[in-house]
Amino acid sequence: xxxxxxxxxxxxCQRGTSLTIQCQVDSQVxxxxxxxxxxxxxxxxxxxxxxxSEATYESGFVIDKFPISRPNLTFSTLTVSNMSPExxxxxxxxxxxxxxxxxxxxxGSRLTVL
Amino acid sequence: AQRVTQPxxxxxxxxxxxVELKCNYSYSGSPxxxxxxxxxxxxxxxLLRHISRESIxxxxxxxxxxxxxxxxxxxxxxxxxxxxxxxALHGNQFYFGTGTSLTVIP
Numbered sequence: 001x002x003x004x005x006x007x008x009x010x011x012x013c014q015r016g017t018s019l020t021i022q023c024q025v026d027s028q029v030x031x032x033x034x035x036x037x038x039x040x041x042x043x044x045x046x047x048x049x050x051x052x053s054e055a056t057y058e059s060g061f062v063i064d065k066f067p068i069s070r071p072n073l074t075f076s077t078l079t080v081s082n083m084s085p086e087x088x089x090x091x092x093x094x095x096x097x098x099x100x101x102x103x104x105x106x107x108g109s110r111l112t113v114l
Numbered sequence: 115a116q117r118v119t120q121p122x123x124x125x126x127x128x129x130x131x132x133v134e135l136k137c138n139y140s141y142s143g144s145p146x147x148x149x150x151x152x153x154x155x156x157x158x159x160x161l162l163r164h165i166s167r168e169s170i171x172x173x174x175x176x177x178x179x180x181x182x183x184x185x186x187x188x189x190x191x192x193x194x195x196x197x198x199x200x201x202a203l204h205g206n207q208f209y210f211g212t213g214t215s216l217t218v219i220p
Contacts, residue, residue, distance in 0.1 A: 004157075033208075040123075040212070041212060042118075042200075042210045042211055042212045042213070043200070043208075043210040045207050045208065048207075058207075092158070101146055101148070101163060101165075101204050102148075102160045102163070103150075103158075103160070103202075103208060104159075105157045105158040105159070106157065107157045108157070
């Protein structure tokens with residue numbers, strides 16, 4: 001099973017600033033997923049990070065707000081840009097190993113925007 | 115539209131009592147359904163998937179296509195079952211319910 005390291009685990013940020021979250025996987029994976037979990041809400045897929053190509057964003061999420069990098073098969077970053085209090089959330093990195101349908105998750109990054 | 119509904123945000127049962135966590139889904143194709151669990155201070159992890167028809171930690175879940183449900187059941191709850199449970203549907207992506215927080219009272 002894939003082991004995912006995600007950092008920072010939590011941060012408190014000022015409005016208008018940007019924060020980059022890193023996700024490191026201990027094995028090579030084709031796709032990495034970024035989720036957002038707002039308080040009391042479900043996990044919502046932000047985008048799928050593909051190595052060697054631009055990320056695929058879901059409806060309601062745009063590259064200018066959530067730029068993603070995927071420089072290799074084991075690493076990805078998600079940046080939350082120009083943050084507002086509405087961006088306060090847990091951000092989760094995830095991978096699907098093979099085609100098992102099983103997702104492996106990082107520990108999450110809890111972001112609070114003041 | 116794809117959707118997963120977990121009607122109960124909070125559920126409390128006594129140790130040894132049966133527990134059922136409800137999940138209903140909406141999906142036009144043939145669904146793959148999963149239950150994920152998050153124990154305190156741990157990351158989200160797979161509990162079980164409908165295609166394997168396994169019992170994991172005493173939990174089972176049966177896919178009922180007629181009622182579009184995938185309820186999670188355990189006949190005798192244990193304290194270590196206290197956790198957050200998410201029902202998920204795998205279509206063109208994963209769709210998660212809002213989760214049910216289960217507390218097993220000693």
